Amino acid sequence: MRWGTYFAVVAAVVSIGLALGVTLPLVSLRLESWGYGSFAIGVMAATPAVGVLLGASVTGRLAGRFGTTRLMQGCLLSAALSVVLLALVQSYPVWVLLRLMIGVALTMVFILGESWINQLAIDAWRGRLVALYGTGYALSQLSGPLLLGAIGTAGDQGFWLGTCLLIGGALLLLGRSGAPRVDADSASGRGLLGFCQRLPAIAWAVMLFAAFESMVLTLLPIYGLRQGFSEEHALLIVSVVVIGDALLQLPLGFLADRLSRLHLFAGCGVVLMLSSLAIPLLLHGPAIWLVLVLFGASAGGLFTLALILIGERYRDDQLVRANAHVSQLWGLGCLLGPLLTGAASQWVTGHALPLLLAFGAAVFIMLVWRWPPTAVPAAA
Template sequence: MRWATYFAVTAAVIIVGLALGVTLPLVSLRLEAWGYGSFAIGVMAGMPAIGVLLGARLTGRLAGWFGTPQTLRLCLLASAGSVALLTLMPSYPLWLFLRLLIGISLTVVFVLGESWINQLVEDRLRGRLVALYGTGFALSQLCGPLLLTALGTEGDQGFWLSAGLLVAGSLLLLGHGGAPQVNAESASGKGLGKFCRNLPAIAWAVVLFAAFEAMVLTLLPVYLLREGFAQQLALIMVSTVVVGDAALQLPIGWLADRVPRQTLFRCCGVVLLASSLSIPALLHTSLIWPVLVLFGASAGGLYTLSLILVGQRYRDDALVRANAHIALLWGIGCLLGPMSTGAASQWISGHALPMLMALGAAGFVWLAFQRGAFSEVAGARQPG
């Protein structure tokens, strides 16, 4: 196995998470300082999600035309240029376009980076090494806002640091091989419906985790404040969910190399269902802290195991195509999760966030126990 390449690609994608963790809140804070309202800031925040949907369609074609390593480097440099222009051209309409470009180019980076990692790793180590990547990315996103706090939000240092990080990520990939070989036509973004029919549990798990991640940082603090928690304590509770997601992915990956992965996948769904249902009842008790850890860990485990199960089955352009479908499903989850939860919170129940997560987890559990739920991965070698 090419260990140097694995760590280089993993580091490059983790750097993207750190750059996003700095840039995304900085853009929102800058718009607020300019006097823009919540709707305008929300529209700006939604542009990368639209970019995800577009970028997933373009990834296979770009990799087929330019090759996977070259496409990754070009997209990282394009993202760096777009972030730099956020500093040089402070215009709301232009920022909308630049955020769209950032969403498109970084989606290509995620799809090809995760495909490259899955192509490289040996199956006996797949669980641990994919989980190591997931842990690193989650921690990088968590460190981004902390780094922004140290840099300050008044100046443009955060934008320039993010641009520099993205350039450094492109340089890390120089001289490395073993990337998926991609046919531009066969790895285009077509075939999402077939992917969902063949792997319904994996498809729904990706949508569910995307909705979870979008809601945790945006709507969970609001939910906790409305339930009477002080702002500082609410943020600590949100951080507990994120830390649970990051810290327990490696144990989940270790288990994935020792027990049947489909069984572990189902267990994560059951734990997510139980923890979601427990939140309203235990919210004002000391038991809420382990529940929040399990809430984050089980949701993160669904995504980690989705990547592992896809990686053990597909190679080359089929792997890129599968990861492009995952990116499309991610974009759908990011769009639908906060919208549906926000509407339900306003008009149905104040506990809509954990209840909708429980409903989604119940749907996953039902799909995961259906015959043929993993038909596309059944032939691959399983641990345990």
């Protein structure tokens, strides 16, 4: 196994998490300070999801033409340029366009990076290696809000830090090899409906975690502010959720190499549903911190185990194609989650964020019970 390449690819993708962890809350807080409502902020949060759908549809063809490494580097540099423009041109319509461009570019990095990681991993270590990637990504998101809290939200330092991180991620991939062999046609994003029909629980888990992640970084700080917390306290709530995601992914990966991955998958859904329901009830009490840790850990566990289950089924073109479907589903989750939550928060209930996630977790539990992802499909 190419350990140096594995850690370089993980670090490159982690640089994205840190950059997004700094810039996404900053965008939402800046819009809040400009007087925009929950729905407008939700629209901004959902905009990259359209980019995800566009990026997932062209990744295979572009990787077949330019090569995995060069395409990933180009996308990281394009995203860095977009973040620079967020700092220089502070206009809502322009920001929507830039967030769209960021979504396209970083989607291609995620598809190819996660395929590369799963391709390198041996099955006996797959749970731990995928979980280590998940832990690193979650820690990067944790560090983002903490860094933003340290440097402040009044200026544009967060945007400049995000730019440097994305450029650094591109440099880490210089000279790396061992990526999945990609054919431009067979690795396209076609066939999403068939993928969902074969693996409905995995498909829903990806959408649910995508909605969770986009809402945690963009709407959870606003949720905290509107429940009476200070800006620093609201960012701390986000950080604690991501701590839960980060701290428990490696133990889950360790267990996934020794116990039933399906049982762990279902268990994460149960914990996510219960912790989501507990947030409105315990928000202002000391028990909320444990609830937030479990909230983040269970949501992150859904995505980690979904990647593990995909990685044990597919290789090369089929693996890239499966991850393209994952990104398409991610885009749908990122699109629908913030839009529905922003609208419900403004017009139905201030606790829409945890309640909608609880509903999504209940749907997942039903899917994994009725159609468990046990049979190995013939194609992605």
